[in-house]
Amino acid sequence: MILAFLILLSFQLLGEAVVHSLNLFIPGPVLGMVLFFVALLVKPALKEKVEVLSRSITAHLALFFVPAGVGVIEYFDLFGRYGVGMVVTILISTVITLGVTALIFHQLMKVGSKGGPA
């Protein structure tokens, strides 16, 4: 469990370090995830070491968003001005993005599984 935590934190640190030194756009933990994925490809034995901890923390991902999410409270006054327009825009855009992404992915997979182009 401690070893697993150490491994995850090390990859996060690696991600943060690369982002910082190359002045990249992406957050350290996201790059850490990519690097950890590559490490798993190279050394599959890593999987067993982190499996138990990894499963329990990804199961509670929702909890870790709470402190940042409560930050919405700081912008209540802005909603007085453009609130409706902003919320409706985001709602429509999110529905369209979900629908278009799913439809395209789904249709392309159907084409692919029918034995390729004629």
Add this chain to the structure above:
Amino acid sequence: MMELLALIMTLGFYLAARRISSWGKDHPLLSPPVLTILAVIIMLLVFKIPYKEYFQSARPIHFMLGPATVALALPLYNQLEKLKKVLAPLMVALVIGSTVGILSAVFFGALFGLPHDVLLALTPKSVTTPIAMGIAEKIGGAPSLATVFVMITGIAGAIVATTVMKLVRVQDPVVKGFAMGLAAHGLGTVRAFQISEMAGAFAGLAMALNGLMTAILVPLLLSLIP
């Protein structure tokens, strides 16, 4: 003492929210993170606790977001065979989905008469907070406003995702998860994990890929923003 109270309150509300959500058969309106966030906001307003003080105290919980993001590599690795099979359609869906996410926000925002700086902050709404803040900063939008839009998108995505999937008649957990992570980052991923581990794995992947894709596309599409 404030630190303990903030932690106990957050953990307690979270457990209660999970219980309510499972009583309601994981109904999208009963999203555990959304319920927990609302409950904490109410407590802060009632007891007049400044957000900064709460955040400082709840930091240990926030800290776990980093290692939890790294840990998302594992469910994805477990789906490696599946990932290899769908890689080409997945990449096409990524490019189109990401573009649609950015342009639809700009289009409807302009339609509703939102000012230029608000439109700029809307462009990275589908991606995870730190990337969104970075993008907003780079193009001259307000990073703090971008953060709020990211949160609203996540909440909206968690609530509408399953309904939209029914509308477009998609049942494949891979496709569902990917669309949720792409459109609604971490909160979409949380919702996808409620469907299945496979959906969650592809949501985590979509979240990471769309973060990168949006960072590339937004500066390219900048001239289209009114």
